[in-house]
Structure formats: C-alpha cells, structure tokens
Amino acid sequence: MEIGEKTVRNIAELAQLTFDESHLATMQSSMGDILNLVEQMQEVDTDGVEPMSNPLDATQRLREDVVSEPDQREVFQRLAPETLEGLYLVPRVIE
C-alpha cells in the first residue's frame, strides 16, 4: 500500500514527533510495509480455525467508590524536571 509524503508528515504532527527529512522516503516504505503485512494476513483463510482465548464476550468488572490512593506527590514529583509550590512546571502554554 502506498503511503504518501503528506500522510507521513500528518502522522508525525499528530504524534508530536520530529523526524529527519532524509528519512521521509524510508518512512513511507516502512509504513507501507506494515499495512501490506496486515493486508497479507487478511487474505489467510481462517475458516474453521478456533479463535484464541479472548475477552471479547466478557464485561468490565467495576470498583467500589472508595478513596484508596494516598498522597504520593513527593514521590511522583521527584521524577519531574521542574516543580514549584506543588505544581508541575511546563513550557508556557497559552492558547
């Protein structure tokens, strides 16, 4: 399957990823290969093959409405690049 330049750029923007322009052609063909693989799998005749065990007929178990999580701000904020007065600091985002 053919993946155009525009599609690669759009996906990169949506994923907020940068990539080297010189890799554009490689990306196009690699992404195309992934879709080709899926297409190839779709062609396999699976009639009579028993599905693997799966949760598709199950339904979600629910949790009681109980507060069970303690405050672990200090632990979590040790991983943050920058914090101030309990807030995580990020590059200014105003829309």
Add this chain to the structure above:
Amino acid sequence: MMSDWEVVIGLEIHAQLNTRSKIFSGASTRFGAEPNSQACAIDLGFPGVLPAVNQAVYPKAVAFGLGIGASISHVSAFDRKNYFYPDLPKGYQITQMDRPIVVGGSVEIPLEDGTSREIRITRAHLEEDAGKSLHEDFHGSSGIDLNRAGTPLLEIVSEPDLRSASEAVAYARYIHQLIRYLDVSDGEMAEGSMRCDANVSLRRVGSSELGTRTETKNVNSFRFLERAIDHEISRQRGILESGGVIRQETRLYDPDRDETRPMRSKETAMDYRYFPEPDLLPVEIDDAFIEAVRNSMPELPREKAARFEAQYSIAAADARTLSTDPLLADYFESVAALCGDPAMSVNWVRVELLARLRRDGIEVPALPVSPEQLGALLKRIKDQTISGKVAKDILDALWRGETASVDDYIKIHSLTQVSDASSLEPLVDRIIAGNPKQAEQYRAGKTKLLGFFVGQVMKESGGKANPQQVNEIVRSRLG
C-alpha cells in the same frame, strides 16, 4: 437587522459527578486540596497502570438519563480521544464515543413569557476530566495541577434547538437544577462542577442549512453564558453583514473584557483518532439495575411543580418557583402543612422569605427561620391572634434571632390583635371625631374614604387592631 438572522445554539454541558473517588482510580475528588496531592499514578498516566472503573458513576448517569426520558444503553463502552496538552498526562482522554451510556431524551424549559419549549438532547456520555493549567507567571512557565485529572464527568450534548442566549441560559439552569435534584453533581459552578461550551451559528431566516459555527469553551456561570453567547451573536452578525465568512474555531470568553477571542482554529481539524479503549471491556447494566435507579429517584422539578399546582391549588408560576430548589419546596410543604393554608404559605415563602434571602445574600440551607416557626406564625394570622403587619415584624425578629418562639414573642410584646368591639369602638369614634370633614364626605357618598378611616385606626392601634373588625365598626358608625 436582527430579524434577518436566526440564531442556532447547541450546548455541551460538563457536569462533574459527585463521587468520592475518581472515575478510573481510587484518588480523592475533594475540591480545594493542595495541588497534585490527589493525583495518583493512574491519573498521572504512569507506565503500566490500568484504569479501574468506579461503579458509582453508573447509577448517577442512569438517573440523569431517566430524568430526561432518554434511552439507557445496556452496553456502553469507553474510547480513547487522543491529543496533546500538558494537563492531559496520558496523551489521551478516556471517553465514550460510539457507545455512550445515555442516548436521546429531551427537557421542557420554561421561557420568560410563561410558555415552555422542548429541547432535545443528543446524548450524555461518561468521561474523565483533565487537570488544570495555571497560566500566571511561573517564571515564564505554566503550572500544572492534576488533582482534577480523572474526576468523573457526564458530558450532556444538546441538539442545536436553542434560539437565543436567554433560552440557552434557561436550558442550562434546567440541567443544573436536574443534576442537583438527582444528586448527580453538586453543580457548584464557581468550583467548576458544571461548565458549558456553546456552539453558536447564524443563518438566514427561513434557511434550513446550518451556518458555520464557533464553539465558546468553558463558561462557568449563567451570567457569563448569556453574555458570551450575545457577544458571539453580534460578532458573527457583524462579519456576515459585511460580507465576511465565519471561521470554524474554538473561542474563549473573557469576562473581564466581555469578549470572546479565538483559542485554536479548527480549520486544521483536530484529528482525535478515537479508538476503543483497549484497557477496558464494555460495561453491561441490566433492567433490574435501571429499575432500581428509577425507584430510588426523587420527584423531579417538573413533577413536583405539577403536583403543587394540583394538590395546593396554587398558580403555575408559584409552583414552578417553589420547586426550583428541593429544599425550598420541602420548606413550603412543611409550612403549608403546619398552618393549613397553602395559599398563605406560598405568599410568605415566595415573597417574604425570598426577598429577605436576596436582601441578605444567603441561600436556602442557611435560612434563619425554620418551617416550624413560620408555620406557627401563619397559624396566628389565621386564627386572628395577630395581623399580617405584626406578623411581618415578628418574622423579622425571628430572622434576627431575637426570639425562637412566635407565641412567646406575641405575649412578651403584647402584640395580640385587638378584635373585641368594646376596645375598638372608642378608638374608631376618636378617629371619626378627629376627622369631621372626611366623615361628612363619607356620609355624603364618598365611601372610598373607608380605607382612610381603617388606615388611621390601624395606625393608632400600632397595627394590632383586627382590620376586618375595624372595617365593620367604621361602616356601622358612619352608616
């Protein structure tokens, strides 16, 4: 000209559900906590965590659905909505796209002219709230508080059935009342428990096609909602009438400047890449569950107003005012039962109490006068122990906490209404003697002077004379 354009408005209302813990984690949802002290690993989107669905959101969503006559999905499911923003740590919001819990339904909103209109609701779905970005100056950075991340929301989406800012406000007020009645949300707008997004567009009158709309986000008071929509209507009209085109975009209302301004352009149409949430299975609820919710639901405002009208033979407008607040409605019913006079109770609760509440800027739960006290007071008017005028003074005394007992106050201040003729007659005679000219005019046929004499007698008695009695005596003395 305004009449050339038809305004088309749809609202998306986000109501925070008043659960103890979050929708997918056991972190607390309490408002006003220290920043990030209620954001756990699940809310923060740490690698390897899994969401665990809070069962308490289902009875609330179902109650809302039943309250608007919607159909309730026996199987609902979550999806991921993907976008990047610092207050959304996972990079996606868990929401319901294809299989929302509540589908369809409608509400009947009261309009200013006394009529009402049906507003259709498209759907209401469960989702998680995002955190909060604080843009004050943190040395050129934004501060992020994720306590709100994961708070359960019910997003209520209306059809584009609203035709003016005031209709939009009436609808939002109705939804606000409903979610509080049903204990779905505390509805505290100042704390962000209910926020509105308004989709506004204009079209030529008679056109069946919708114009390009803008979405004004995150309006958190009724007053701002009205102003934001009105502002957006005149902005769009200005553009259209000068031959311009409306850009489809998201706008933000700035209450300080009373204007909306663009937030992000939707021209580069946000692609949210919805897909089924792989960490959660569909949630199934059965008819027994839905029926149990239905049976535990309180009387809805609409039903209550209809019952008041029929049961107490009171005016529709009065019934509606009294049933807007469940506490006020209960208060009225207690007073009516205690004094045995619904009509008198309506008047005192609607007029006297509400005026004092407004004057002192307090809410119904903080009423300083109990229904028992007001009931006792009205009983004393009914049995003619006191006049209405004196009763108002006693209400003020109760309000100020000067007394707890109506009867004690009447006794101590000897306010008992004077009804016996032997005490009133000399008083009437004195007033007639003191106003010979008016008496002459009355006898000559100017009978509307009756009010003048009654008023003078009432004044002389310090409001304690029984007005009906005085009426009769004056009439017989001058007759």
